[in-house]
Amino acid sequence: MRRFLRYLGACGALLLGAAALPAQAFDLKDLQQQLQAAPVVRGQFVQQKFLRSLPQPLTSNGLFVLSAQHGLLWELRVPLFQDLLITPEGMYRRGDGGKWQALPQQIGSGRETRLFLAVLAGDTRGLQDNFDMQVSGSAGDWQLVMTPRSALLKQIFQDIRINGGKLVDRIELRETQGDRTVMEMKNARADNKLDDDETRDFAP
Numbered sequence: 001m002r003r004f005l006r007y008l009g010a011c012g013a014l015l016l017g018a019a020a021l022p023a024q025a026f027d028l029k030d031l032q033q034q035l036q037a038a039p040v041v042r043g044q045f046v047q048q049k050f051l052r053s054l055p056q057p058l059t060s061n062g063l064f065v066l067s068a069q070h071g072l073l074w075e076l077r078v079p080l081f082q083d084l085l086i087t088p089e090g091m092y093r094r095g096d097g098g099k100w101q102a103l104p105q106q107i108g109s110g111r112e113t114r115l116f117l118a119v120l121a122g123d124t125r126g127l128q129d130n131f132d133m134q135v136s137g138s139a140g141d142w143q144l145v146m147t148p149r150s151a152l153l154k155q156i157f158q159d160i161r162i163n164g165g166k167l168v169d170r171i172e173l174r175e176t177q178g179d180r181t182v183m184e185m186k187n188a189r190a191d192n193k194l195d196d197d198e199t200r201d202f203a204p
Helices: 002-022 026-035 108-121 151-156 196-199
Strands: 040-050 058-067 071-078 081-089 090-094 100-102 131-137 141-148 157-164 168-175 180-191
Touching: 026 131, 026 141, 058 196, 071 108, 081 108, 108 168, 141 151, 141 196
Parallel strands: none
Antiparallel strands: 040 058, 040 180, 058 071, 071 081, 081 090, 090 100, 131 141, 141 157, 157 168, 168 180
8 A cells, every 4th residue: 555655646746747847839940830831821901000200000901812832912902902912023013904013123122022921921931041030929829029130121120020820910010210010910811722813813
């Protein structure tokens, strides 16, 4: 009986010790895998630009389709009707007749385009070249804070803060001059492939 009690005590100690161990941390690698599990994400967006010179934010909204392979389709519906396509190669605007028209590329804009795509897609590996990154929270409720490394980006951004769960829910770009942009993704849903219309849209 005494030996059995010692056995129960040892088992209890092992269980208490296991319970005291910290849970495995949710890190950048976990976040990368979680966000890239969805080849296609669709949803609605609300974007607000808070400018120091204006008492109220500039608000726009519309629809988006994010394809890990092709880029981002940004369909603005309010305050005006305009479709934009953002790919690693550049930005395009839908013109008359539904054809895409390439927008002029300024110096450095190519890197900004790739940065924007990487932020939305949660491409932490690609972002680490330009930002110090700190993730906190869990797989269901996390925040990623990105602080710029390069002198050029430090002139533009104070930091970029991304929040989400299974997918990205909110992006806040805080600029050094005090302006900021907040994008909220509403009713986002993941899919395995583009539909036929979207496939045609991603062909500038």
